[in-house]
Amino acid sequence: MNSVELFANMIMKEACRVQASDLHIVPRQKDVAIQLRIGKDLITKRCIEKEFGEKLVSHFKFLASMDIGERRKPQNGSLYLQIDGSEVYLRLSTLPTVYQESLVIRLHLQASVQPLSHLSLFPSTAEKLLSFLKHSHGLLVFTGPTEQVNKKDVKRIASF
Structure with a gap:
């Protein structure tokens, strides 16, 4: 696995561990913010370089069978991932911004159906x-x- 895949797996595991509902990859002027929505709060977890952020967005788009070459139009996609033995359903939405393309990933943790x-x-x-x-x-x-x-x-x- 390359560094982008390892980082993507790490942030997805962290998002599942803290039971975040969304993961945001938000480009800014000089960097890219990785944010988690936990309850009603949007918490910035870390900032990464712009180039690495672009590769990270492309990685998730590829996994969701989205067009990685299209960065000027909004796109939606979805996929299932196995994270720490649990199946997680992800819905992805991209949106072009002034700086780059932003990505929001909605996490749907698969829980057993209760009575x-x-x-x-x-x-x-x-x-x-x-x-x-x-x-x-x-x-x-x-x-x-x-x-x-x-x-x-x-x-x-x-x-x-």
């Missing part, structure tokens, strides 16, 4: 939801802020 009783619902709301699930047809719509109504909750309900 419906672990949802944070009031008992009366849970009973009403369960009664809806007994019908053979219909539509349930879940809304809320990002990460509040997530895929794991829907999987819990679907597995009922």
